[in-house]
Every structure is written in structure tokens, then in C-alpha cells.
Amino acid sequence: MPSAGPATRRAVQLSALFAMFAAYTGQLAGALLPHVPIFIIASAGGLALDLYLQLRQPGLLSLLSKVRFDVTVRQLLRDMLIVLGLLRMEDINPIAEHSPLTIGLLAFYMTHFACQATAVLVRRSRTLPIVTRNIDTSALRLSPAPPRILSRRPGHRLLAFSVPVTAGLLATVVTRDALWGGIGLSLALAVAIAGTLYLAGWLLPAKRSATEAQVLKWLNHWLADYRPTVGMYFSGGTTSAYQANMWLSTLPQLDGKPVIVLRERFMVQKIDATDVPIVCIPKVAHLMHLEHSTLKMMLHPANSGKTSQVLRIPSIKHAFINHGESDKLSSCNPYAKAYDEVWVAGPAARERYQLADIGVDDRDVVEVGRPQLSPIRPYGGPPADDGLTTVLYAPTWEGWTNDPGNTSVILAGENIVRRLLADPGVRLLYKPHPMTGSVDPRAARANERIQAMITDANSRRGGPRPGPEAAAELRRRTVELDRLTSTHFRPDADEAERMMIQSTPDTDRAAAVTAATAAWERAYWASFPEWEHQIITGPRPAIYTCFNQADLLISDVSSVVSDYLTSEKPYAVANTSGLSEKEFRAGYPTVRAAAILSPDADGLPELLEAVRNPEKDALAAARAELKTYLLGPSDPPSLVRFNEAVVALCAKADDRRARMAARASSDVPTQREGAEETAAELASEEIELEPTGTREPAGTADPADAPEGSDSVNV
Incomplete structure (x- = not known):
């Protein structure tokens, strides 16, 4: 509701x-x-x-x-x-x-x-100056919080x-x-x-936690003992945690010791269940402790204002992995040139960066695929003759630019949903972006009206329902999954107490969560009648699970389209940009194999007919070709290519450290030392050339004689 x-x-x-x-x-x-x-x-x-x-x-x-x-x-x-x-x-x-x-x-x-x-x-x-999860903090003398x-x-x-x-x-x-x-x-x-x-x-001392100096000393000891090599750095707002959560399944499978580095205290509890150690370091001065650790590289799923702070650490290599790829301008942000490498899924993103001409060197772009897409099942044929056609409408949000082409919710959403609900052979799954309406109130109002339309359609639709045992099974699976993914704190618990409770990672937790999630998803879909339309606004079920239920996706120009293409199932993209269809296809490569819907959604009946009858689907071959163009080859698997990129970038970090160590132990002066020697030589030469008593030696002039606005006259 x-x-x-x-x-x-x-x-x-x-x-x-x-x-x-x-x-x-x-x-x-x-x-x-x-x-x-x-x-x-x-x-x-x-x-x-x-x-x-x-x-x-x-x-x-x-x-x-x-x-x-x-x-x-x-x-x-x-x-x-x-x-x-x-x-x-x-x-x-x-x-x-x-x-x-x-x-x-x-x-x-x-x-x-x-x-x-x-x-x-x-x-x-x-x-405390830091917040942690999955790390033993017994040395910090943490205690339960007061009421x-x-x-x-x-x-x-x-x-x-x-x-x-x-x-x-x-x-x-x-x-x-x-x-x-x-x-x-x-x-x-x-x-x-x-x-x-x-x-x-x-x-009193008995309940007082460690001081800031003691905590930072403990952090250095932990870094030295754990010896992390690969970190994922993330900073963002309260609704942006999904950008980091989508990479949690990939981190433990990489060669090396992973760690997650956060900047906002609240984000520690926003990160989903994981066995990877989490360290939140709010202050930039404390962040610099990572410079002397064994950390070799950082993965960045998103840009933020605080990203520039960690980029100052020269001993760490940085790779921008993004949280999804689309043809929108935000996927080719000029900020990307600040990273050592930009990792993309396939050739399409590489070309996108070069066409954008934002200063990203093609040699720094690495194609790694999308390792998170493995749960998406491939195309299994059209819907059964006696079954319903499941359509997933997953529009993106309005974005920060208020471009009418960003989201279809405002201009086309109600028309799309109205036409789908009018077809008795359609079952609609509506999953809007979690940030829908956060910028433009019109999107929020349209989203509310769409949900009201779906609710009303369900009230006028009938059919057999699953028995009470299905709902009971969903409740049981929900309790089990919540127990594994959520830590239930007492109401009085504060940040320090939560650190104390979450200080011991469960090494089997990740596998248990994966199994419990799969069981919950089966129970979720079994708890609803096949004819009932669904409004999915929470984090469960995840978008990839909805992909597996759908026969057709309708979306906008977003990473949802690229991810869905791994299944090679039919999809449509709403064109609310004001461009002609020819211009729209030319400007956005991800829609080359899509059916294009105008704001009034006139082409939906023909699209549904092609989904139900594959012989009328003229875009099947184009989808297979576009999948490789967007996501890269299927062999070797994406996870293998991603891990190879991690190993290669870590090797570059090792090479740099070796060069710096060799330079420090050699007789060749460093840049700073060379500059100081040159300045001294110039100063001595200047003193010798000037007649005695006619000029003050360089570096001894009276500051009162300095030009207005200058900081110093010293050489």
C-alpha cells in the first residue's frame, strides 16, 4: 500500500x-x-x-x-x-x-x-576516532552504553x-x-x-574507553597484523549504501586480504552482512595512517567529495569500478581521470570515455566485466501458452540534473503502467529506484499514483491464492535471514557498544547468508499468487531476482539495462528525452537492441506479442551482440578478469614502492634535496657576483620591503 x-x-x-x-x-x-x-x-x-x-x-x-x-x-x-x-x-x-x-x-x-x-x-x-566491524576490539576497553x-x-x-x-x-x-x-x-x-x-x-576508568591516541596506535597494530592488500573505499549519503553493497560478494573472492574503508559513521551499519573487516575513518588526518600500511590498492564504487582525500596517499593505487554503467553523463565523470585506472565492463564503456574526451587515457581503462551478474539466469524461452507474461518495470530516478530523459516516471510511467494493467495476460512487477522523488517532487507524486493504480488493479483481479503455509514459510525464512543479516542491538546501545558486539566475524556467515537469501527468495515468490501485480520498494527482493522472474524489462537509460542484457531477454527503454528514435539509438548504445517506447507507450501491444512469440522477435541477435559489447566476453569469466586486474594493479603498487625504496637508499638526491642544493648554490653565486655593500644577500631582505600581498621575499 x-x-x-x-x-x-x-x-x-x-x-x-x-x-x-x-x-x-x-x-x-x-x-x-x-x-x-x-x-x-x-x-x-x-x-x-x-x-x-x-x-x-x-x-x-x-x-x-x-x-x-x-x-x-x-x-x-x-x-x-x-x-x-x-x-x-x-x-x-x-x-x-x-x-x-x-x-x-x-x-x-x-x-x-x-x-x-x-x-x-x-x-x-x-x-572513538574510528568505527569498526568484524575486527577484534577487546584491546580498546569498550563497554555497554549508559541508558x-x-x-x-x-x-x-x-x-x-x-x-x-x-x-x-x-x-x-x-x-x-x-x-x-x-x-x-x-x-x-x-x-x-x-x-x-x-x-x-x-x-570512571573502569568504564572509560581508550583515548584517541590509544585507538590510533591500536589501528596501526591491527593494520600491521592483518596486512590488508585490497581495499574498497566508500563515502556517501544515507541512501547510497547499495552502491557499495553490490560489490560485497566480489571482495572475498579476490586474491589478497580485503578491507572496507568508510568515512561516515552511520554507513558502518548500512553495509550488508559481510565477513570482510570494515574500518570507518571519519577524519582525514587519521586516514593518512593507511599510507604506512600494506594496503596496495583501493576500489572506488562511487565518486564523492571525500574521495580526493584518500587519493592523496601516493603508496596506494586507485581504481574506479563504479556502481553500474549506463550511457548517462554520470558514467563518464571527468573526476575519473583522478584515478590510476578506470575499470569498465566492456568495450562500450571504453569507447564512451574516449568519445566524452574528459582526459581519461585509454591506457588506463581496463575491461573487467561485471562479476556481480552471475546470479542472473539466461533466457529460457517465451512464457508458457497458458501462463502470464511477467513484465518488470524498473525506472531509474530523476538524477541531479532534472533532465526529463533521466527517468520515465514523470512523463511516461503512468502510461506504461496503465497499458500493462489493461492486458489481462500481464503480471507487472514495479520496482522504482530507491531515490525516486528525492530531487523532483513530480517524480514522487507520479510514483505514488503508479502504486495506487497497481493496488487498484489488484483489487479488481482475482484468482487462486497460495495456502497459509506459503505465508508461514515466508515468515520463517524472513526471521532466519534477518537473524543472519541484522545485528539486533538493545535500544540503549551506542556506537561503541555496537563495535564491541560486532568485533568477532563469523567466517561461515557469508555462505549462510547466501543460502538463506536464496531460500527467502523462493518463499517470497511462492507466497503470492501468480496473477497478482507486485510493488517492490524495499531492498528485498533484489533487482537481479526480479530479472529472473521477468520475461520483459522496461526501464530507462541506466545500468539496469546493461545488467539485464546478460540474460539476453527482450527489453524496452522509454524515450522521454525529446530526441527522435534514430537520434536516441545513436546517442545511447545500450538501447541499440531495445524496443523504444514513446511517452504514451503506444508500442507496448506489439512488444508483448514479440515476447510471447519469439519468431516475431527481430532483436534477439542484436541483444547477443550488444551483450558482448557492453559486458565483455563470457570467457574468461568476469570474476577471473576482475581478479587479474587486481593482481596487476597491486603489482604496480609494489613496483612503485620498490622504486621509492631504491631511491631512498641511493646517493641520488631526492627532488626536495636537489631543489635545496640548487637554491644554496644560486644564493652563494649571487653573493659572490654582487659588490660588497651594494646588495643584501638573498634571503635576508627586510620583510617590510616585500611587495604588497606577497608572503615572503626569501629565496
Whole structure:
């Protein structure tokens, strides 16, 4: 079912915002009138609403914090209004007769801020300069985290501890007896002080983690013991982890010792299950520790702003492997010339780089195929006469350029889906790119409408369904796969505790995950009736599994097309670029063997007919030829060619290190030493040529005489 849209979320947030300000208004009105029932309801309701928002509407609270109306300000305002109400009520004077109430309230806030200061110190002491997975970290003295309500949730803590304060003060309003307010404040103070002291225990040596210097020293020792040779470097946003995950199956099969190097702390948990050691090094200064390791080369599945930082390490060779190849401009980024080598699937990408003329030397382009494509099954013939034709519609996202030709979702998606749903012999699998709608709101709205169309079509379609045992089998397989691929942390666990839990790799885990994934995929497809259309928006099932289910792919100009071609099954590409079909085919080699769909998708009936009747398929030979052009030869296998490229680039790194070692041990001066000697010789010659007393020796001029804007006059 489609998720709640932006309009619904905005309506909920606005309603909550109005309710919050209504509560403050009620408090103020109840205090000034004074009117006890209104005052009590508004005060208690405001606190309850804030507690609810902390759990259900963090987005709204984030917006309020940006305008400096955060939880501390909101609770202070509520308590000030309660004090105002106490002042306005008869027989109550919290400042004069009942001053302990006012003093107790101030003490409560002082304790809250002291607890917050302690929490900051604890978090800093537990934030290590690196984050790891699959590496023994016992030497770092990691310990379980303190309760998150004390250490990481100041808003929850303040509101929770304020409950007895508010309850006691409101009881005083009702009974006119300050004892209830004192009881509430005493209870809150006792809990806050105890929580602060308990939290401070994590600053003691017994629970304190290793210092930054100790952690970095440990990292150097681990690198020396493990002796990694091949690394995969990755940096990106929260939705980009798939770019690295697609290479996880390849890394363990390479000659050498692999390691994954990340830059963002959150990415450590975004990487799928793997036995390969993972090291996250956020700071560039700490990243330089890799220079003195045995690491010979880095594989780069994506470009990022932080990639330039690791390229500074001269002892490591770098290869750009990309996360998929397409004819889009992003597959020929000029940034690629910063790498030592650019690894591509086949001749098409090599030609693409040369035609783009972006400075990538053809000698640095290496054809390695696509080793991840081995799970894709080859063409097995047309759909059965009495069966449905399964069509996979997998459009890409809109990209950063807002080019209408990037994605078909906006201009053609609804027409394509409408025509497919109109054919009773079609079963549709809809799998949009995970970033669809992240740039252009029109794509998000079109995606929602497409999903609504599919849901409505299923409601009007009927047929036999699998028995309850199929759903039970899927649940069982899901639990098993989740157990293998996910580490379930307790809610209070922080980064250091997760490091401690994930410090021991399971050497059999990769094989177990592969088997469990295959079993889950079989159970997934068996749990749905064959006639039911599917909306697939999560990471499971993976796109390659959908390839194996499909008789036909409809997509855009993207790497999905190149990958699907390994099956040699029919495919179509939507042309929303505004180019003619002839120009479209000439400009994008990946569509040479595709059926071209216009934005109105008029050619779909003829395309489906060709899929069902292979004798009408005029593009079969072209697909076989294009497959080799895009992905390279089938023999030797892609993994073999990829591994050979790894070995060759590692050898280049070894050669460079040998040359540098020979240069360091020889009498030939280095570039820096040669420059210093030359400068000294020139300076001495200049002194000898100039008459005595007519000119200052080079390098001794008065800085005041330097031209404006220069840094120095020294030679």
C-alpha cells in the first residue's frame, strides 16, 4: 500500500502545532482568569502532547528547534505558566509563603543542566576516532552504553523527569496545599540527581574507553597484523549504501586480504552482512595512517567529495569500478581521470570515455566485466501458452540534473503502467529506484499514483491464492535471514557498544547468508499468487531476482539495462528525452537492441506479442551482440578478469614502492634535496657576483620591503 504522502504528514504536523499552542493559550487563560479546570487540563495536556511528539513527530520538533523553540524552552514556558497560575490562585503564594517550591523548581533545572553536561562528556569519551566491524576490539576497553534517556535523549529525559514536578504543582493548585508540589519536586530532584551520578560512572576508568591516541596506535597494530592488500573505499549519503553493497560478494573472492574503508559513521551499519573487516575513518588526518600500511590498492564504487582525500596517499593505487554503467553523463565523470585506472565492463564503456574526451587515457581503462551478474539466469524461452507474461518495470530516478530523459516516471510511467494493467495476460512487477522523488517532487507524486493504480488493479483481479503455509514459510525464512543479516542491538546501545558486539566475524556467515537469501527468495515468490501485480520498494527482493522472474524489462537509460542484457531477454527503454528514435539509438548504445517506447507507450501491444512469440522477435541477435559489447566476453569469466586486474594493479603498487625504496637508499638526491642544493648554490653565486655593500644577500631582505600581498621575499 502506498505510504502517507507529504500532504498528510503536513496536515498531522500542523494539527499538532495548533494543539500545542492551544495548550499554552489555555494555560495562560486559566492562570489569568483564574480558572482551575482549564488550567489543569491545558498544563497536563501540553506535557502529554510534548511527550507524544517526542515519539511520533521528531520532524516537527526538529523544525521547532531550528526556530529556538526546543524542548527546554517549551518545558520552561509550561513551568513558568504554572508558577504564574500559582501566583494568581487564592491562598497560594509560591514566592513568599511557599518559596521552597520556587527554589525546588530552580534546583530541578540546575540538575537537568548538570546531567546534560555529564552526558556530553560521556558521549565524547565514548566517541572513538574510528568505527569498526568484524575486527577484534577487546584491546580498546569498550563497554555497554549508559541508558540513552540519560546520555542521548535530553528532551525525553527532561519531559519524563518533569512529570512528577507538573503533577505535584497541579495537585497544589487543586488542593491549595504546597505539600503536593514539594513531594513532586523532591521526587524529580531525587531521580535527576541519581541519574546524573549514575551517568557519571561512565567517566570512571573502569568504564572509560581508550583515548584517541590509544585507538590510533591500536589501528596501526591491527593494520600491521592483518596486512590488508585490497581495499574498497566508500563515502556517501544515507541512501547510497547499495552502491557499495553490490560489490560485497566480489571482495572475498579476490586474491589478497580485503578491507572496507568508510568515512561516515552511520554507513558502518548500512553495509550488508559481510565477513570482510570494515574500518570507518571519519577524519582525514587519521586516514593518512593507511599510507604506512600494506594496503596496495583501493576500489572506488562511487565518486564523492571525500574521495580526493584518500587519493592523496601516493603508496596506494586507485581504481574506479563504479556502481553500474549506463550511457548517462554520470558514467563518464571527468573526476575519473583522478584515478590510476578506470575499470569498465566492456568495450562500450571504453569507447564512451574516449568519445566524452574528459582526459581519461585509454591506457588506463581496463575491461573487467561485471562479476556481480552471475546470479542472473539466461533466457529460457517465451512464457508458457497458458501462463502470464511477467513484465518488470524498473525506472531509474530523476538524477541531479532534472533532465526529463533521466527517468520515465514523470512523463511516461503512468502510461506504461496503465497499458500493462489493461492486458489481462500481464503480471507487472514495479520496482522504482530507491531515490525516486528525492530531487523532483513530480517524480514522487507520479510514483505514488503508479502504486495506487497497481493496488487498484489488484483489487479488481482475482484468482487462486497460495495456502497459509506459503505465508508461514515466508515468515520463517524472513526471521532466519534477518537473524543472519541484522545485528539486533538493545535500544540503549551506542556506537561503541555496537563495535564491541560486532568485533568477532563469523567466517561461515557469508555462505549462510547466501543460502538463506536464496531460500527467502523462493518463499517470497511462492507466497503470492501468480496473477497478482507486485510493488517492490524495499531492498528485498533484489533487482537481479526480479530479472529472473521477468520475461520483459522496461526501464530507462541506466545500468539496469546493461545488467539485464546478460540474460539476453527482450527489453524496452522509454524515450522521454525529446530526441527522435534514430537520434536516441545513436546517442545511447545500450538501447541499440531495445524496443523504444514513446511517452504514451503506444508500442507496448506489439512488444508483448514479440515476447510471447519469439519468431516475431527481430532483436534477439542484436541483444547477443550488444551483450558482448557492453559486458565483455563470457570467457574468461568476469570474476577471473576482475581478479587479474587486481593482481596487476597491486603489482604496480609494489613496483612503485620498490622504486621509492631504491631511491631512498641511493646517493641520488631526492627532488626536495636537489631543489635545496640548487637554491644554496644560486644564493652563494649571487653573493659572490654582487659588490660588497651594494646588495643584501638573498634571503635576508627586510620583510617590510616585500611587495604588497606577497608572503615572503626569501629565496
